[in-house]
Amino acid sequence: MTQDELKQATARAAIDYISPRLEADSIVGVGTGSTANFFIDYLAEIKGQFDGTVASSEASAQRLKAHGIPVYELNSVDGMQFYVDGADETNPALELIKGGGAALTREKIVAACAEEFVCIADDSKWVETLGDFPLPVEVIPMARSLVARELVKLGGDPVYRQGVITDNGNAILDVYNLKIEQPKDLEDAINNITGVVTNGIFAKRPADVLLLGTSSGVKTITAG
Incomplete structure (x- = not known):
C-alpha cells in the first residue's frame, strides 16, 4: 500500500x-x-x-x-x-x-x-524514541533568537522555519538532533523558556x- x-x-x-x-x-x-x-x-x-x-x-x-x-x-x-x-x-x-x-x-x-x-x-x-522528526516549537517572533539559544543549551539544533507564520501570528523553530527519552520532562523544560508559546511534544x-x-x-x- x-x-x-x-x-x-x-x-x-x-x-x-x-x-x-x-x-x-x-x-x-x-x-x-x-x-x-x-x-x-x-x-x-x-x-x-x-x-x-x-x-x-x-x-x-x-x-x-x-x-x-x-x-x-x-x-x-x-x-x-x-x-x-x-x-x-x-x-x-x-x-x-x-x-x-x-x-x-x-x-x-x-x-x-x-x-x-x-x-x-x-x-x-x-x-521507539521520539526525536528523529525535528521538534517544532512555536515562539513569539521577538523572542526567536533568545529561544534558539536556550534550545541549544538543551542539546538541540534549532532552525527557523522560513516563511511560516502560524494561525496565531507566531514563528516556528524546528529543533533537530534531539533524542527525547523523557518526553514529559522536555515538554515542560521547553515550555518554561520565556518566549515559547508551546512545543510539539504531546506527552x-x-x-x-x-x-x-x-x-x-x-x-x-x-x-x-
Whole structure:
C-alpha cells in the first residue's frame, strides 16, 4: 500500500471507531494535516450523526465548512467527545511529536479539551524514541533568537522555519538532533523558556488510542 492509502485506511478506521458512539449533541475536534484531511472527507459522510466540530487550524475549518460540517469556536462549546488528529511521530506510550503543519498550539489546546484523543497515523510514524522528526516549537517572533539559544543549551539544533507564520501570528523553530527519552520532562523544560508559546511534544496529554495503518491492516493500540 502507498503512504496515502495507509492514511486513508486509518482515517476510515477513525470514522468506524467514533461513529457508533456519536450522539446528536456530540462535538468532534478535528486536527490538521494530510491524514486529518482524509478524516474530514470521510466525516462528511456521517455529518448528520453529530452536532458539529472544533478545528485546530484555519485550513481544517475551511475544509470542514466546504463539506457543510458546522465548525464552532472552542470557547462556545461545553465539551468535546473526541479529538482526531495525525502525528509526526508516536512512541509506544502514545506520546507524540506534532506540529509539522505549524498548528501545534491549537492542536494541543483542542486535545486538552477532548474526552478522548484518537491519533491516526501510518506505520512510518512509529518510533521507539521520539526525536528523529525535528521538534517544532512555536515562539513569539521577538523572542526567536533568545529561544534558539536556550534550545541549544538543551542539546538541540534549532532552525527557523522560513516563511511560516502560524494561525496565531507566531514563528516556528524546528529543533533537530534531539533524542527525547523523557518526553514529559522536555515538554515542560521547553515550555518554561520565556518566549515559547508551546512545543510539539504531546506527552502531558498523549493520545488515548492510536489507529496505526500498516500493510497488514489498521492496528488499534492503546497507551500502556
